[in-house]
Amino acid sequence: MANSTTEKTKAAAAEPISMMSVLAPAIGWLIPGAGHMIQKRWIRGGLLFVSIVTLFLLGLAMQGRIYHANGGDILDMLGFVGDVGSGALYIVTLAMDWGQGAIQFATADYGTKFIIVAGLLNFIAVADAYHIAIGKKQ
Amino acid sequence: MRITLPLGRNNDPVSGSQYSVLSHSRLGETRIVTITLNHFGAATVFALFASIVFGITHRDTTRDMVRYGLYCFVMFLGGVFVAGWAMWLLRR
Secondary structure, eight states, X not given: OHHHHHHHHHHHHHSOOOHHHHHHHHHHHHSTTHHHHTTTOHHHHHHHHHHHHHHHHHHHHTTOBOOOXXXXXXXXXXXXXXXXXXXXXXXXXXXXXXXXXXXXXXXXXXXXXXXXXXXXXXXXXXXXXXXXXXXSOO | OOOOOOBOTTSOXXXXXXXXXXXXXXXXXXXEEEEEOOHHHHHHHHHHHHHHHHHHHHOSSHHHHHHHHHHHXXXXXXXXXXXXXXXXXXXX
């Protein structure tokens, strides 16, 4: 079993890095679902796009808060890691100064979690796009 | 355009749980858009979209994706009900 694992590792290491294996995760991070779409997985990409973007926008509309890189607190930094997974959505939100949060709303905290989870789900989608690009998944 | 606090009839922040989309716009003022969901509504929306992503990314064939997505959705909502009843029992 150890031998087969070693062989697999060697085979993976020997595999050349293709253009798609770099492009798909990068595009997929920037625009949720786009990493699947450029590999002609239109329905999967569309569903991922709708799911992640809707979750992010709902979070914003629920007065959720956007975390910044220099939050100072370790939990804020973790929140930033989650948020930044949304790619362009996060960049645009930051540029437009949205997502300031509103503690007057009980549901604003749900919104903050929606935004973080949207980013984390996009990270999973990016990993999936990479696996498709390298042929590990159909 | 800037998303800011929604205001109620007396310019007080809107409170309480409701399924509504409030859109408030005045001349020269920012457009205010907010959505207020109760806990179950938020959990259902979360479960729906997270299940779709899990289904697509964790399985290979279309049939398995649908089955796993449904399984995740049921487990998410089941977890909500179990946690809800557990908290109800702890409170008594």
